Amino acid sequence: MIQISTSPGQLWEVDYRAADSIDLNGEPFAWDIADLGQGRFHVLHEGRSYNAEVVEADYTTKSIVLKINGQRVELAAKDRFDLLLERLGMSNAAVAKVNELKAPMPGLIVDIRVEIGQEVLKGDALLVLEAMKMENILKAPADGTVATIKVVLRDNVQKGQVLVQFA
The missing domain is CATH 2.40.50.100 (RNA polymerase II/Efflux pump adaptor protein, barrel-sandwich hybrid domain)
Structure with missing residues (x-):
């Protein structure tokens, strides 16, 4: 399970075991995704079509910038270890020792x-x-x-x- 947040303050919990089994906030998330190459994707969800492009991906800080139908979206991900460190009040201490x-x-x-x-x-x-x-x-x-x-x-x-x- 990971937690994803956007800059406007939306927060999602994503649980995935395989590409065809994803839960979003505890509900099944049905989608169809096609990899168009070079960080571009076509996504179908609930009868709507989306063009997505990975603009920037920083795996160190777990931040991703996407363009979805031309609109820029900044995402920050936290995995279960990040969430545990945050709950224990140790998130800043872990980063300081890098x-x-x-x-x-x-x-x-x-x-x-x-x-x-x-x-x-x-x-x-x-x-x-x-x-x-x-x-x-x-x-x-x-x-x-x-x-x-x-x-x-x-x-x-x-x-x-x-x-x-x-x-």
């Missing part, structure tokens, strides 16, 4: 937006990782100073590989 950025998926480094010694704030863009023909902006998980950059432009990286270390 001292490196790891690749959330295999891909190609197409842009490096920081330098060694640069001060960054949580959410600042550090690198751009191309995966499955989509560019993913990898952002700083916490405030800090860039100590080392473990990749160079056009490097192929593996999931979990350390990309940036912080002082």
Whole structure:
């Protein structure tokens, strides 16, 4: 189960076990989705057609920006571990101890937006990782100073590989 919120303040609980078995706020969610490639999808739900495009996906902060029928929608996801840490009052403590950025998926480094010694704030863009023909902006998980950059432009990286270390 994950919890998804939007910037205007809508909140959904999504429980999925497989692509064909999704519950939204405890109710079955019936939809048909077609992958059009390059982060674009066509969705049918309750007789209505939607065009969806993944504009930006940051797997570190679990935030996604979509365009649905041309309208921009920003989403933030929390999995069961995030929700548990939040209930225990430990969500900020867990983030503060992050001292490196790891690749959330295999891909190609197409842009490096920081330098060694640069001060960054949580959410600042550090690198751009191309995966499955989509560019993913990898952002700083916490405030800090860039100590080392473990990749160079056009490097192929593996999931979990350390990309940036912080002082």
